[in-house]
Amino acid sequence: EKTGTESVSCHKLQESMLSSASSFKNYRGILNWCVVMLVLSNARLVLENLLRYGILVDPIQVVSLFLKDPYSWPAACLIIVSNVFILAALYTERKLAMGYFSERFGLLVHIINLSVVLCFPVVIVLMVPSVTPVGGAIALGVYTILFLKLYSYKDVNRWCRERMQVKARPSPPSTEGAVHVSYPGNLSLKDLFYFVFAPTLCYELNFPRSPSVRMSFLLRRLFEMLILTQLLVGLTQQWMVPIIQSSMKPLQEMDYSRMMERLLRLAVPNHLLWLIFFYSFFHSSMNFMAELLRFGDREFYRDWWNSETVTYFWQNWNIPVHKWCIRHFYKPLLRKGASKLVSQSAVFFASAFFHEYLVSVPLRMFRLWAFMGMMAQIPLAWFVGRFLRGNYGNAAVWLSLIIGQPIAVLMYVHDYYQSLGVPPTGVS
Amino acid sequence: EKTGTESVSCHKLQESMLSSASSFKNYRGILNWCVVMLVLSNARLVLENLLRYGILVDPIQVVSLFLKDPYSWPAACLIIVSNVFILAALYTERKLAMGYFSERFGLLVHIINLSVVLCFPVVIVLMVPSVTPVGGAIALGVYTILFLKLYSYKDVNRWCRERMQVKARPSPPSTEGAVHVSYPGNLSLKDLFYFVFAPTLCYELNFPRSPSVRMSFLLRRLFEMLILTQLLVGLTQQWMVPIIQSSMKPLQEMDYSRMMERLLRLAVPNHLLWLIFFYSFFHSSMNFMAELLRFGDREFYRDWWNSETVTYFWQNWNIPVHKWCIRHFYKPLLRKGASKLVSQSAVFFASAFFHEYLVSVPLRMFRLWAFMGMMAQIPLAWFVGRFLRGNYGNAAVWLSLIIGQPIAVLMYVHDYYQSLGVPPTGVS
Numbered sequence: 001e002k003t004g005t006e007s008v009s010c011h012k013l014q015e016s017m018l019s020s021a022s023s024f025k026n027y028r029g030i031l032n033w034c035v036v037m038l039v040l041s042n043a044r045l046v047l048e049n050l051l052r053y054g055i056l057v058d059p060i061q062v063v064s065l066f067l068k069d070p071y072s073w074p075a076a077c078l079i080i081v082s083n084v085f086i087l088a089a090l091y092t093e094r095k096l097a098m099g100y101f102s103e104r105f106g107l108l109v110h111i112i113n114l115s116v117v118l119c120f121p122v123v124i125v126l127m128v129p130s131v132t133p134v135g136g137a138i139a140l141g142v143y144t145i146l147f148l149k150l151y152s153y154k155d156v157n158r159w160c161r162e163r164m165q166v167k168a169r170p171s172p173p174s175t176e177g178a179v180h181v182s183y184p185g186n187l188s189l190k191d192l193f194y195f196v197f198a199p200t201l202c203y204e205l206n207f208p209r210s211p212s213v214r215m216s217f218l219l220r221r222l223f224e225m226l227i228l229t230q231l232l233v234g235l236t237q238q239w240m241v242p243i244i245q246s247s248m249k250p251l252q253e254m255d256y257s258r259m260m261e262r263l264l265r266l267a268v269p270n271h272l273l274w275l276i277f278f279y280s281f282f283h284s285s286m287n288f289m290a291e292l293l294r295f296g297d298r299e300f301y302r303d304w305w306n307s308e309t310v311t312y313f314w315q316n317w318n319i320p321v322h323k324w325c326i327r328h329f330y331k332p333l334l335r336k337g338a339s340k341l342v343s344q345s346a347v348f349f350a351s352a353f354f355h356e357y358l359v360s361v362p363l364r365m366f367r368l369w370a371f372m373g374m375m376a377q378i379p380l381a382w383f384v385g386r387f388l389r390g391n392y393g394n395a396a397v398w399l400s401l402i403i404g405q406p407i408a409v410l411m412y413v414h415d416y417y418q419s420l421g422v423p424p425t426g427v428s
Numbered sequence: 429e430k431t432g433t434e435s436v437s438c439h440k441l442q443e444s445m446l447s448s449a450s451s452f453k454n455y456r457g458i459l460n461w462c463v464v465m466l467v468l469s470n471a472r473l474v475l476e477n478l479l480r481y482g483i484l485v486d487p488i489q490v491v492s493l494f495l496k497d498p499y500s501w502p503a504a505c506l507i508i509v510s511n512v513f514i515l516a517a518l519y520t521e522r523k524l525a526m527g528y529f530s531e532r533f534g535l536l537v538h539i540i541n542l543s544v545v546l547c548f549p550v551v552i553v554l555m556v557p558s559v560t561p562v563g564g565a566i567a568l569g570v571y572t573i574l575f576l577k578l579y580s581y582k583d584v585n586r587w588c589r590e591r592m593q594v595k596a597r598p599s600p601p602s603t604e605g606a607v608h609v610s611y612p613g614n615l616s617l618k619d620l621f622y623f624v625f626a627p628t629l630c631y632e633l634n635f636p637r638s639p640s641v642r643m644s645f646l647l648r649r650l651f652e653m654l655i656l657t658q659l660l661v662g663l664t665q666q667w668m669v670p671i672i673q674s675s676m677k678p679l680q681e682m683d684y685s686r687m688m689e690r691l692l693r694l695a696v697p698n699h700l701l702w703l704i705f706f707y708s709f710f711h712s713s714m715n716f717m718a719e720l721l722r723f724g725d726r727e728f729y730r731d732w733w734n735s736e737t738v739t740y741f742w743q744n745w746n747i748p749v750h751k752w753c754i755r756h757f758y759k760p761l762l763r764k765g766a767s768k769l770v771s772q773s774a775v776f777f778a779s780a781f782f783h784e785y786l787v788s789v790p791l792r793m794f795r796l797w798a799f800m801g802m803m804a805q806i807p808l809a810w811f812v813g814r815f816l817r818g819n820y821g822n823a824a825v826w827l828s829l830i831i832g833q834p835i836a837v838l839m840y841v842h843d844y845y846q847s848l849g850v851p852p853t854g855v856s
Contacts, residue, residue, distance in 0.1 A: 016715055016728055306455075
């Protein structure tokens with residue numbers, strides 16, 4: 001039954017795995033641990049939120065963000081009027097191509113047109129009281145995009161004219177099956193409106209085109225857009241708004257430890273909303289438009305989530321704007337003799353201006369928080385690039401994203417409520 | 429100044445990185461994101477806790493957990509009395525080696541001795557009212573370890589006698605510099621007490637020994653023990669106790685959504701405390717004892733954090749107990765003709781018994797929550813092994829650890845307060 005020759009020794013000389021003397025290095029399970037802990041912590045937050053506030057999601061309330069008076073749609077009218085500026089740009093280019101306008105006069109007309117594109121919506125938003133902050137922000141966003149597109153349109157057409165002067169021979173025939181357009185054959189209404197709707201800010205005579213519209217791809221992106229927009233609105237109402245409301249009292253009383261607690265509490269939903277916004281705008285919506293228009297270049301973002309420097313993040317999270325800045329702002333500045341550092345700072349300065357423009361005007365108050373937030377990226381970029389490497393740099397970029405945004409949000413919301421004279425409903 | 433030969437094309441045909449059509453797979457930054465989010469969420473929890481409760485850490489209160497009456501130290505007396513059972517085991521083995529006891533009679537004496545080791549502290553803890561739950565748990569833990577050690581001592585010495593009968597030649601001379609001990613030369617007080625203090629539950633005549641005591645290693649482990657014990661006590665007072673107290677009201681009122689919320693709220697501190705306990709006990713304390721005794725085998729745990737099955741976790745997180753179970757329980761059962769499944773279930777059953785023993789007796793109430801928690805591992809192990817692979821299996825193991833423990837904790841605390849008749853101070 002028993003063998004009786006049982007081994008009486010069962011130990012051997014060895015180190016513990018966590019000792020530095022052991023060569024064990026496999027901590028693969030820790031990533032799963034992180035994911036499980038994050039899901040659980042947030043499940044608790046969701047439950048706590050529901051228990052404390054009940055269901056706050058209210059689709060009717062959303063309508064009131066866009067419209068004060070259902071018979072007056074000022075933001076929509078503003079967007080429709082923008083067609084005038086598109087036609088003005090096309091008209092100017094046609095006159096320039098035919099030689100009716102000199103280069104100098106054409107540039108003047110373009111500058112006036114572009115200035116009006118930037119200033120006209122500001123005047124309307126500040127003058128018409130029925131424009132809501134959300135409606136105003138959307139209208140200003142559309143006008144900003146239009147400004148960047150028409151600026152690119154003007155530059156590229158000028159480059160074409162300059163190129164024609166240098167070498168007057170026809171461009172090589174297209175290798176693709178599609179018809180190859182050459183200047184001034186591109187100056188048509190159809191070509192310009194294709195560019196206006198295409199998900200890019202850089203004009204080109206012959207955009208790369210995808211072979212066909214993939215119906216399933218189109219419908220999946222549309223589905224994502226619809227679901228994620230609902231999610232954005234729902235999470236804002238249910239999660240952001242109560243925290244912001246309860247932050248007003250500590251902010252007014254300058255209670256620093258409570259302000260810090262509210263800030264950290266706001267950071268999580270704000271960051272998740274930003275991530276959802278990023279995906280729904282830069283992946284779903286842009287790919288949807290591109291698929292619909294058979295626009296071939298789908299690089300709307302690069303791997304900013306791996307950024308180890310602040311500069312890498314800004315160069316990779318918003319490729320349409322980054323491409324525009326390089327092509328129409330940074331390189332022209334370098335050609336005019338500006339140094340690299342000056343040109344980079346100028347790009348940040350322009351970006352800071354547009355951030356402030358898109359926030360201050362719709363809220364009808366000028367506080368420079370967004371401007372300062374963007375300008376603060378320059379010393380931050382220097383600090384991270386100088387002192388932090390690899391994963392530490394990456395963590396610093398994430399931290400600045402997660403913490404930086406809610407600071408600006410709290411600043412603006414606080415000032416907005418104070419400017420309205422509304423006593424904040426402080427739920428402690 | 430301007431070259432005029434600017435490239436007018438800046439787009440190329442390509443997919444977005446997040447599209448399945450692109451071959452991009454580098455999401456390294458996501459791990460850093462997880463870490464940053466976890467640190468921030470917990471920083472918020474710490475701040476919220478401090479703002480709500482102030483500083484609750486109280487070193488004097490800790491003493492009251494061990495002692496009700498400062499002139500009566502029942503748990504310490506219990507531990508001192510345990511020497512009697514060690515001496516009884518040595519006496520029995522000596523009589524067996526000299527042939528004064530028959531194998532049958534010796535086994536009977538051992539069984540009586542081991543039964544008393546298990547039952548005597550239970551009687552004392554249940555009879556003497558001045559034993560606190562913490563003091564009782566420590567005393568019972570010491571007696572349980574002693575039971576497992578003396579059981580192993582009895583088995584190994586019997587195996588040595590059986591081996592001597594089979595082959596009566598002397599064992600080969602030791603290859604190490606140390607003196608090689610052979611049966612019955614091991615039956616000394618010094619040898620037995622070395623085994624009692626060594627960080628293992630499996631007896632062996634010639635333990636592997638490390639060449640020397642590394643002073644810096646010893647001091648680092650001692651420092652870790654001291655710091656982590658402080659941290660355990662502090663976090664329990666500051667973080668666990670307020671959550672448990674505020675959970676009593678929802679538990680009594682059977683308010684399921686609030687119970688769920690408290691459970692998730694408790695899961696994070698409970699899990700962190702368990703991780704700290706694991707490190708301080710299985711790494712710091714055991715390595716400290718091993719270094720002090722020049723005990724060579726430092727494998728007190730293996731990489732359970734990578735477990736993809738529940739079985740792998742139980743086989744790797746507590747190696748001393750696992751080794752004992754395999755050597756003195758599982759293999760003897762197999763040799764007696766039991767099937768693998770029956771033997772494995774028997775091991776889980778024995779483990780469930782000891783879990784219940786260590787919790788119920790000090791709390792003086794028998795609710796079987798710990799027993800059922802351990803027995804629930806069998807269907808859980810089957811489920812995870814059958815349906816989940818790789819990272820999903822690993823996540824399931826983590827989830828069962830993080831969620832399973834606080835359920836049991838809440839059950840016992842709830843029943844303990846009810847048995848005391850104390851109305852829970854419900855802080856909602």
